[in-house]
Structure formats: structure tokens, C-alpha cells
Amino acid sequence: MMRVVVLGAAAGGGVPQWNCGCAVCRAAFADPALRRTQASVAVSADGAHWFLINASPDLRQQVIATPQLHPKEGALRHSPIAGVILTNGEVDAVAGLLSMREGWPFTIYAHAKVLAVLRANSIFNVLNEQLVRRQPIDIDQPFGLALQDGTPSGLVVTAFAVPGKAAWYLEGQVHPGGEAADGDTLGLTVTDKVTGTSVHVLTACARVTDELKARLAGAALVLFDGTVWRDDELIAAGLGHKTGQAMGHIAMAGDDGAIAALHDLGIAQRLFVHINNSNPALLADTAERKAVDEAGWTIPPDGMEVTP
Numbered sequence: 001m002m003r004v005v006v007l008g009a010a011a012g013g014g015v016p017q018w019n020c021g022c023a024v025c026r027a028a029f030a031d032p033a034l035r036r037t038q039a040s041v042a043v044s045a046d047g048a049h050w051f052l053i054n055a056s057p058d059l060r061q062q063v064i065a066t067p068q069l070h071p072k073e074g075a076l077r078h079s080p081i082a083g084v085i086l087t088n089g090e091v092d093a094v095a096g097l098l099s100m101r102e103g104w105p106f107t108i109y110a111h112a113k114v115l116a117v118l119r120a121n122s123i124f125n126v127l128n129e130q131l132v133r134r135q136p137i138d139i140d141q142p143f144g145l146a147l148q149d150g151t152p153s154g155l156v157v158t159a160f161a162v163p164g165k166a167a168w169y170l171e172g173q174v175h176p177g178g179e180a181a182d183g184d185t186l187g188l189t190v191t192d193k194v195t196g197t198s199v200h201v202l203t204a205c206a207r208v209t210d211e212l213k214a215r216l217a218g219a220a221l222v223l224f225d226g227t228v229w230r231d232d233e234l235i236a237a238g239l240g241h242k243t244g245q246a247m248g249h250i251a252m253a254g255d256d257g258a259i260a261a262l263h264d265l266g267i268a269q270r271l272f273v274h275i276n277n278s279n280p281a282l283l284a285d286t287a288e289r290k291a292v293d294e295a296g297w298t299i300p301p302d303g304m305e306v307t308p
Contacts, residue, residue, distance in 0.1 A: 002155070002192040002308055003044045004199055004221065006300045007052070007062040008037035011227050011276040012092035014058060022237060024282050034282065037062055037302050038092045039203050039274040041223060042069065042081075043190050045154030051145050052084045052096075053188060053201050059096030065303055079104050082147050085137075085157060086110035087186045087203055089117040089167040094124075101126040105133075105148045111159065112136045113177030113184055117167065120176035139182055142191075158189040160215065163206035165248035185248060189215070199223070199308050203274040206248045208261035218266045221308035226272025226299075229253050229279045229288050237278050249274075252281060252292065259295045269306065271298045 008014070015036040016025035028034040037058035044050045050069060056062065063069045063081075071078040083106050086093055094117075100106065108127075110118070115134055118124045137143060137159050145153040164185025166175055177183065187202040197220050205212075205225045216222055227249035234240035244251050251257040252272065262270065272292070275281070281288040281299060292299060300306075 001195060002190070002197055002199065003047055003068075004223075004306045004308060005042040005066060005068060006223070006271065006273060006302065006304045006306070007040040007042055007066060008056050008058055008302050009273045009275055009300050010036035010038050011274045012038060012090065013277060014038050015275070015277045015282060017277050020239070020277055022239060022278060024280065025277050027283060028277075033301070035302075036275065036282070040096065041201055041273070042066070043155065043199065044068070045192055045194070048080060049082045049147055049153055050080050051082060051153070051155065053190075054087055054093040054203060055084050055096030055100065056092055057095040060099045062302070068305075077104060079106075081106055082153065083107040083109060083145055085145075085188060086114050087159075087188060087201070088164070088184060089114040089170075090204075091167070091169065093203070094118065097124060097127060100132075103128070103131060105131045107133045107135055107146070109135050109137050109143075109145075109157070111139070111183040111186060113175070116175075116177035117170070139186070152193075154193050156191045156193055158191075159186045160189065161185070162187045162202055162204070162212060163209065163248075164204050165206070187212075197308050204248055205250055205258075206245060207250055207256065208258065213261070213265060216262065216265055216267060219268065221269045221271070221306060222262070222267050223271045223273045224258055224262070225249055226252055226258070226275045226279065226281070228276055229281050233276075233278050239278050252279070253288070259292070259297065263295070269298070269308065270296060271300050271306070273300070275299065
């Protein structure tokens with residue numbers, strides 16, 4: 001039976017952000033229960049071998065806080081992490097790879113455009129490619145996740161393109177992976193080969209298309225981009241100059257927001273992840289959080305395990 005752990009539910013910078021005095025961050029500095037690390041998810045078919053969806057800058061902290069990811073007792077070098085699937089090239093999706101450089105084999109699965117970003121930055125050469133294989137993945141082409149010895153893990157992944165954008169640090173630069181439209185922002189469908197159960201993970205999504213609705217309809221579990229509550233949230237709060245859309249993220253609220261767009265699709269469990277520190281839905285006593293709860297969505301704490 002597939003197991004899913006939300007290692008971190010926050011957007012870039014986490015909650016609280018180190019230099020932010022907004023209402024959410026002030027509350028989180030005071031209350032550990034409100035704190036969230038940057039978004040990453042772990043999935044497993046057997047509970048012994050795990051695959052990460054994105055490697056957040058907080059990965060070391062997340063591994064320490066997650067017993068499922070601890071080295072097995074008695075082993076000098078060991079990790080149950082067999083691979084990392086990257087959905088984009090943003091800092092909060094790839095920086096954690098640098099914490100995985102201590103000589104343990106695993107596979108990085110990513111679209112060729114994202115692999116090109118890693119290849120263009122020599123700091124990722126600390127991951128010895130004799131141990132850490134980089135496997136390109138194609139859109140809408142299912143592939144099996146394998147353990148280090150090549151044994152099938154029992155999980156099959158299908159990556160699909162969703163509306164989004166390239167990593168912000170590439171703005172105004174020549175993209176190392178070329179200018180093809182798709183590949184910078186992916187959603188993932190992870191399927192347990194034995195049970196047939198599927199989980200959909202979208203940590204970034206600029207809008208919900210009819211095609212995406214059809215893909216998610218009737219899903220057992222969806223983890224979806226919850227970056228901002230309203231599109232102009234950062235501007236209204238004086239925290240930034242970009243809308244959610246400009247950053248490649250759909251709002252939770254509004255006629256075109258995620259809550260309205262994914263309503264009545266028969267999704268059994270719905271979790272928001274990649275939630276920005278500016279988002280008032282993080283606070284339990286707000287009208288925004290009440291609206292999230294009433295719509296059947298969950299704001300997960302870090303470490304929450306979900307069985308689809």
C-alpha cells in the first residue's frame with residue numbers, strides 16, 4: 001500500500017521566513033506548531049524504500065524529523081531514499097540535493113530542461129554521477145521508479161505539463177535547457193502498481209485547465225499548489241511586487257482559484273502544499289482558513305503521513 005509523507009508544506013523561505021515580520025511569520029516565530037519547512041513529499045510502496053518529490057533546502061531537517069527516512073540501525077552508511085523526482089528547477093525544489101552529497105547512491109529523475117539547469121551550475125557536481133544517476137523523464141510517458149540495484153520499486157510515475165514558468169533566477173537569461181515551452185513546471189501522478197491507487201502532486205500550477213480537471217477527477221489524493229490565498233496578496237501586504245500569476249502560482253480563492261476550479265471533481269483527499277508565509281489560511285483562526293476547511297481542503301503540518 002502506497003504511503004505519502006508531507007515533509008514540508010511551505011513555499012520558498014518556509015514559515016516563518018528568516019527576515020519577515022508579517023502577521024503569519026510573527027505568529028510562527030512564537031508558536032512552533034505554525035512553522036513549516038519548504039515543500040517536499042516522500043512516497044513509498046513498501047515503507048522501506050522512499051522517493052522524494054523535490055529536494056527542499058530544508059531536507060536535512062526534514063530527514064531528521066521523519067523516522068521513515070532514518071538510516072537503518074547497524075548500517076554505517078545507509079538511507080531509505082532511493083531517488084528524487086524534480087518537478088521544477090526552483091531553488092526550493094533542488095537546493096536540498098546538495099545535502100545528499102555524502103556518498104549514497106540514488107537517482108535524480110527530472111525533465112531534460114531541469115537537468116540542464118543542474119548541469120549548468122557546477123555546484124551540483126558534488127553529486128558524483130557514478131553514484132547519483134540523472135535520468136531524464138518525458139512528459140506523459142509513464143516510467144517505473146527503481147531501487148538502487150535496479151529492482152522495481154512498485155511505483156510508476158507519469159509527469160505532465162502544467163501552466164507555469166521557469167525558475168525566477170533564470171528570468172532575463174538564456175535558459176540552459178532551451179526555450180521549448182514545456183518542461184519547467186510539471187505535475188506528477190504516482191501510481192501503486194499493486195493497488196492501482198494514484199496520487200497527484202502539483203507544487204506549482206498557474207491555472208487549472210479543462211485537461212487538468214479531467215486528469216484529477218475522482219483522484220484518491222491530490223497535493224496542490226497553495227502558494228497564495230489571493231492573486232495580489234504579496235502586493236497588498238507590502239511584501240513584494242509580483243502577483244501569484246506572475247510567479248507561476250494560482251490563488252486558492254476567487255472564481256478562477258484552486259478551490260473553485262477543483263470543486264465537485266470527486267477528489268477524496270485534498271491537501272494544499274507550497275504555502276507562502278503571506279497566506280492567511282495558515283492561521284487557524286482566520287476567515288480564510290475557515291473557507292479552506294469548509295471546502296474540504298487540508299493545510300497539512302510537516303510530517304503528516306497520508307494513506308491514499
